[in-house]
Amino acid sequence: MSAPQSTPVSVLKTETAIRPAQLRDIAALGELLSPFVASGVLLPRDETNLTRNLREFFLLEWRGEIAACAALQIFTRELGEVRSLAVAPQFARRGFGRQLVARVESEAASLGLSRLIALTVEAEFFHKLGYRTVDMRDLPEKLWGVCINCPKFRNCDEIAVQKDLQ
Template identity: 55%
Template sequence: MNEPATSLPDITRHAAAEVAVRPATLDDVGAIHRLLKDYATRGKLLPRPESDIYQSLREFVVVALGDHVIGCGALQIFTRQLGEVRSLAVNSTYAGMGIGTRLVNAIEADARRLGLSRLMALTYEVRFFQKLGFDVVEMKALPEKVWGACINCPKFRNCDEIAVLKHLSPAE
C-alpha cells in the first residue's frame, strides 16, 4: 500500500503542516508514478503512464519528506475558464494530516493566479472536496471536460466518478 510505511519518516500532524507544497521536479516523477499507480490499482484514480507524468510535470505540485514524495496533485487547464484538480494522492501513511487539503489549496491558488474562474474534479472522495468548498454537479455541467478529455477515457461510457466544482470569484 503506497510506499511501505517502514521506510517512511514518522511525523505528527503538526509537523506535516510545516512541510512545504512545492512544484514537482524531474526527480519526483518515479515517486509520483508509484503513488498514482498504487491508487489506480485499487480503482481510486485513473492510471497515468510515466511518460504522461513527464509531459505534464509542470502541472504537478508535491509534498515531500526528504526524498520521499508523500503527496501530489496537478492542475490541468481545459479552457479560458475551467481547470481540473487531477492526480491528487496522499500516501495513506499520512492520511488525515491535512496534506490533501494543502495540495488542493496550492492548486486552487495557482488556478486563481492564472485567472481561472472554475475548478473541478472527478472523484470518489466527495466529502473531502465538499469540505474545501466544492459542490457536486452533474457531469453535463462540465461539457468542456466531458467532450475534451473524458471522451478518450476508458471509463467514458461507464463513468462512476462524481463531478465536483468550485467557483473561484476574484474576491475570495
C-alpha cells in the same frame, strides 16, 4: 517512508513543503500514484504522460520525502481541473490533501482561472474543501473533450465537483 501516526497534525504541518515537480521526481510520482491506479481510483499515467505533463504537478514533501501530489490541468480560459491528487496512505488524514488542493487553487487563481473541477470518488473530501457536486452534463469541456475517450465513459463511478475561485 515511515508513518508519522503518533505525530500531531500541527507538528506535521511545520515539516511539510509544497513545490513544483521536477524531472527527477517522475519515478517517485509513478510510485505514489500506482496503488490508486491499481484500485481504479485514479486514471493511469505512464512515464511519458508524467514527463509531458510534469509542469502541472505539485508535490508535498514531509521531511524531504514525497508524501502527496496533485496536478492542475487547464481546460479553458475559465476552467481548470484538480487531477491526480494522491496522498500516500501512511499520511492520510493529516491535512496534506487539503494543503495541496489549496496550493492548486492559488495557482489556478493566479493564472486567472475562475472555476476548478475535480472528478472523484472522494466527493466528501472535496465538499469539506468548499466544492459542490455538479452534473457532468454541465461540464461539456470535460465530458466531450476527455471523458468520451475514457474506457469508463459508459460506466463512470466518479462524481464531478466544482468550486468557484475568488
